[in-house]
Amino acid sequence: MMKLHNRLKLLRHYLSGKTNEDQRRLVDDWYHSVDDTKPIGLWQEEGKKSAIKGGIQLQILEQINNHAAGGKVVPMRGRITAAACIAVLLIGASWLFLANRLREPITYFTIAAPLGEVKQILLPDSTQVWLKSGTTLQYSSQYGKQTRSLELTGEAFFEVQKDGSRPFMVKTGNLETRVLGTAFNIQAYHDQPSIQVWVQQGRVQVSDSVQVITELSKGKRLQWDRADGHSNIDSLDWKQALVWRQGVLLLESATFSEVAFELKEIYGVALVTHNADIRSLHYDAKFFIHKTSVNDIIASLAAVHHIQYKISGKTITLY
Numbered sequence: 664m665m666k667l668h669n670r671l672k673l674l675r676h677y678l679s680g681k682t683n684e685d686q687r688r689l690v691d692d693w694y695h696s697v698d699d700t701k702p703i704g705l706w707q708e709e710g711k712k713s714a715i716k717g718g719i720q721l722q723i724l725e726q727i728n729n730h731a732a733g734g735k736v737v738p739m740r741g742r743i744t745a746a747a748c749i750a751v752l753l754i755g756a757s758w759l760f761l762a763n764r765l766r767e768p769i770t771y772f773t774i775a776a777p778l779g780e781v782k783q784i785l786l787p788d789s790t791q792v793w794l795k796s797g798t799t800l801q802y803s804s805q806y807g808k809q810t811r812s813l814e815l816t817g818e819a820f821f822e823v824q825k826d827g828s829r830p831f832m833v834k835t836g837n838l839e840t841r842v843l844g845t846a847f848n849i850q851a852y853h854d855q856p857s858i859q860v861w862v863q864q865g866r867v868q869v870s871d872s873v874q875v876i877t878e879l880s881k882g883k884r885l886q887w888d889r890a891d892g893h894s895n896i897d898s899l900d901w902k903q904a905l906v907w908r909q910g911v912l913l914l915e916s917a918t919f920s921e922v923a924f925e926l927k928e929i930y931g932v933a934l935v936t937h938n939a940d941i942r943s944l945h946y947d948a949k950f951f952i953h954k955t956s957v958n959d960i961i962a963s964l965a966a967v968h969h970i971q972y973k974i975s976g977k978t979i980t981l982y
Contacts, residue, residue: 776817
């Protein structure tokens with residue numbers, strides 16, 4: 664079968680009168696092979712009809728202009744034959760063009776977990792996601808058609824529905840985590856210097872904007888520095904990543920900075936101190952986020968460590 668490029672070339676030669684007898688016969692045979700007794704549904708749509716008719720008119724006008732300029736004229740039957748052939752090509756071309764133009768627009772969905780809450784969602788492919796307080800997740804209406812792509816800001820735990828034909832990808836800034844089916848946690852806050860990826864089950868592949876950084880297996884954690892792109896991999900049983908999706912704030916020998924980080928991300932408050940002794944303490948506690956206010960958490964920590972505190976708006980000062 665003659666390729667589209669060669670057909671167009673042959674039609675150009677036909678319209679300019681440069682074809683030989685065999686080529687003219689080929690065009691005639693091509694024309695007569697088109698069954699014009701059947702309605703073409705494409706013509707029923709006014710936009711497509713106009714596009715096709717416009718193309719045919721351009722060819723006819725070109726012939727008229729050539730004739731006015733003294734050029735060689737193809738007989739009328741030849742022009743009609745060629746125009747009909749061009750119409751067949753234009754139907755296919757306009758179908759592709761208009762199909763792209765008329766394609767359903769892409770819609771983006773953003774899901775956010777309010778402060779003080781953990782949000783659990785089920786994606787269209789039955790993948791389960793837990794969003795930590797203050798976290799946002801975005802995906803489009805194209806999710807699941809060829810790939811399963813998401814964008815994350817904050818922290819989330821994923822239990823991915825296995826599907827070897829549609830990779831599951833989570834983008835966090837310049838970092839992309841790709842899996843087929845596994846359970847893993849990503850911590851990627853804008854105000855934190857590093858992004859952490861931890862695998863509970865299965866394997867994940869982590870890449871930056873240039874190359875694959877590593878593949879992580881069960882129990883492995885990647886810490887990737889936003890500033891210089893350096894990474895560190897360690898092994899741990901990351902209990903915090905396991906329990907927060909159950910609505911639990913777990914502090915195990917946590918530093919002051921770690922406590923301040925958790926309270927900021929979960930409750931949106933700033934924990935500060937100017938006391939070096941308080942900053943050097945380690946904190947152990949377990950709270951249910953949805954049952955415990957930030958005031959109660961601070962009161963409990965202060966009572967255990969015999970320290971004072973002051974609350975002013977969204978700022979809590981220990982002294």
